[in-house]
Amino acid sequence: MDVFEALATRRSLRGFRPDPVPRASLERILAAAARAPSGSNIQPWKVRVTQGAEKARLSAEVRAAHDAGATVKRDYEYYPTHWREPYLARRRKVGWGLYQLAGVARGDAAAGHAQRARNFDFFGAPVGLFFTIDRDLNQGSWLDYGMFLQSIMLAARGLGLDSCAQAAWCDHHDVVRRVLGLADDQALVCGMSLGFADPDEPTNRLETERAPLADFVTFGPEA
Template sequence: MRRMDVFEAMATRRSVRGFLPDPVPRAAIVSILEIAARAPSGSNVQPWKVRVTEGDEKARLSAALHAAHDAGTVTPRDYQYYPRHWREPYLSRRRKVGWDLYALAGVAKGDHAAGHAQRARNFDFFGAPVGLVFTIDRDLEQGSWLDYGMFLQSVMLAARGFGLDTCPQAAFCDHHDVLRAHLGIPAEEAVVCGMALGRADPGEPANRLATERAPLSDFVRFGPEA
């Protein structure tokens, strides 16, 4: 199998929202997590913990998550992911990617039932054969959460090296009580996110989403300000 170089992996990484059912070999999952664990962390703390779910176990978990989603029962998240008060330019970026995705998925503005159904697809891991759930000990501080982000990116890039795709999913945090019950996650661990892992379905309309990136002039300064 041809392995991508790091530049190609970074350029082709995207959040995939439709996967083929093709199984991912256990050896590939192990290799991805082993290489991702080389991510840096302050004082080599290595704050990441991962649960891998596949097959019947994943199907049972998905069924329970769907039931919670349909019932509208949301558990307060272990941490605040988004800003409490949105402002520009972040609000416009959020709205654009949301409406671009919904347009591809066929969800019309104001169609709450279709929006509910589209969000529910998170809980099937978008059809991916492998689900990953990431947790961190609650007593670790912000620096360890920064380290965790580098680990998550490393997982996604390593997956690209195997020709696989991923979707990091904060949606699971709304039902972390369900995750705890099915995956044996103790109370002293906070749920960071989930992630779908597999091969992208080329026939999935949502996979045509191409997210924009701000130009360097928006966020980079060279040298002192004039």
């Protein structure tokens, strides 16, 4: 598919088939994404791929921590400290849209807990990716990292794969570090599920809205 189709069809899916992803496909995706721009070409990204028995062990240990209510301070603040409009309304809309498709009723804490726990099973995907960055790098490198992540997700679409970038893993980065052997000088940016979409998963029908250009673009004079 061309880049515009990849952009239009990239979605954060929460249901994958167990079909394996060939190693050659993973290498092709990551090599293509490594062409993402970075200031002075420093390429600040590091990727840890997990599959099979190791991935299953990681899922089991993080799910246990999740069920016990254990979390740790994230390596960085992903969301705003104080929510305000229009961001709060957007967050609520996508959150409740997802929960409705998942069959989670408002106020059902147990169902919400179980739905969130699906993050830690990679939503059934056969491949888990974890992304880290040197702690001493600054905001510009984090901006570069976002372009790298987007490049991975678009390259995956080019091979008929889907993905879901997941900040939820950051609540348990201590377990992720221990199981995957990540160095302490690396901040965990996020995890990602990667695989083939499950067409029978209800939450995969979620359609997220985008603001019109008029809401965020200002064109100056053309002449």
